[in-house]
Amino acid sequence: MNVQKTHDFDYWNQAVSAVCGRFVTQRAHSEFIGDISHRDLGGLSVADIHVNARSICREHANQDRGEDQFYFLVMQREGVMAINHDQQQFVLQPGDIALLDSAKTFEMCPQGLVHQLSVHLCRRTLDRVLPARAKRFGKVQHGNLSGRVLASMLTQIAAPQDEYKHDAQDGAAVQNALISLLQPCLQDQTDTPRGRPLRRMAEQLIQESLPHAPSPTELAARLNISVRQLYRQFEIDGDSICRYVQRQRLEYSARDLLDDSLRITTIAYKWGFTDSAHFSRAFKRQYGVSPRDYRVQTQQS
Template sequence: MLDLDLWEHSVHSICGNFDTQPHRNLPFIGNMRLDNHNGLEIAHIATNAEKIIRSKSTCQDDKHYFVILQKKGSMGFSWSNDNDLLLPGEIALIDSSLPYDMHPQGLIEQMSVHLPKAHVDTLFSKHAQHRITKIRQNRSSSQILATMLRQLANTDTNHCSLQEDGQALQEAISALIKPSLEPLMSDSASSIREQAKQHILRLLSDENLSPDYIAKKMNISKRSLYRLFSEEDLTVAQFILQMRIEKCCEDLNAADAMEYPLSITEVAYRWGFSDASQLSRAFKRVKGVSPSQWRQNQS
């Protein structure tokens, strides 16, 4: 376990106190290198560990936010009652004061930029602090951030530069992160809920549509999504079902105007149900009658 000992020494000295659990039946791989860009520290990480743990007892060294760019492979994160998966090319912001687990999916590579916590906390509201979140990829600022991080990964740290360069990089990375977090900080819950509803309406025909699917599309946790609907009459799952049934009703009601009316099975497939039986059970639960009875009642 010499390699594991060397890895843990590197992790502790570069990133702080983490506990590593290697796979029992696989040779352990773990490499870490620290680049220092005039005060801005960047760790380059590769490992196939089963789990890497940052527990409450090891969160004493909480002076950083970690900005993680997932370069190769996928990394699972779990904290409190939430979990997420960081895919290649995605970026996450992690408050080092929080306990969490990381679950590499095979051999992964990532880079971790260490931003001073005191500096980052001055940029964000208290609501944005003490968090683990993926940076939204659909913002131009986050795309520029990803390009900048990749460029930093290939920058020669031995190149002659000034301390001001490190400070400028720190300011630039922080500034690029901020816009991608703003919707979660400043948008009202109702407007974010409307965004969720629009996602649902757009994806009604997708058989994979679920609360978990919507949460991933919006880059928020399932718990946050459920909270958005907590003041609604319907839960997320109930809203999805209600909207699907309404679309089925529209198709069933249009039968008389169609030369070849859709069958119950065709309507079911069209709106994300696995078969006519699943649609019939759901339809009767919502409307009180079967789809065929509902169609007859409309004629």
């Protein structure tokens, strides 16, 4: 077990950088307290943190150092922590769980001394399992059965592990279990205004039907509205049903490209593209690189 502990501010910054990547910490007005211990559970990285800083800001991830390869699955054990991201804020009370994206910038603001557990989940593994539209930043619901089991697992992970030996098989199994339990606890992320339930329902029906999306006539009939009303739901945002379906197919294709055992042609046909050339052109318009280059870049990151 690798343990790093300190109340010294400079050493705290070095320890956090070594364990979690680049963060910028602002001292609290009171005497600074900052302890961090790091454990490797069969390849699964776990950090146990005590700190009373005024704020801890995540800077842009350094890809060369691999700082964007993880999601932080955190459990608030003691104290209260506010998290600011993308002009929004949520608050973690004791027992709350959140998923934070290491590739994004965010600010954590402890309200006094806090105690937090952070488990580093592999980005490629999580992205391969979670649905493309599942949110990847924010509080995790833990009132359902999956959430309660997830909380129980994190509590067990937080317990001392000195008497156990962990191999890579243990670490992979625990990580896969955590990610599987996350799925029912994450709401779908949409940027559709809350006052637009018809568009949200249309999007859900499209996603459930892919790769064979329903025609606008079929979709309107299932929503019990006219085709013109359906078109209007997308036109309000300067969008169209066709473009939305195309984006979804490309999004799911990008997830599949993380699995290098799948041929690119197979992925193209799977998500409704008529041929690999059409797929490649559409993918490059959306992501700026060809499917092949995208796969190479994600494997190198």
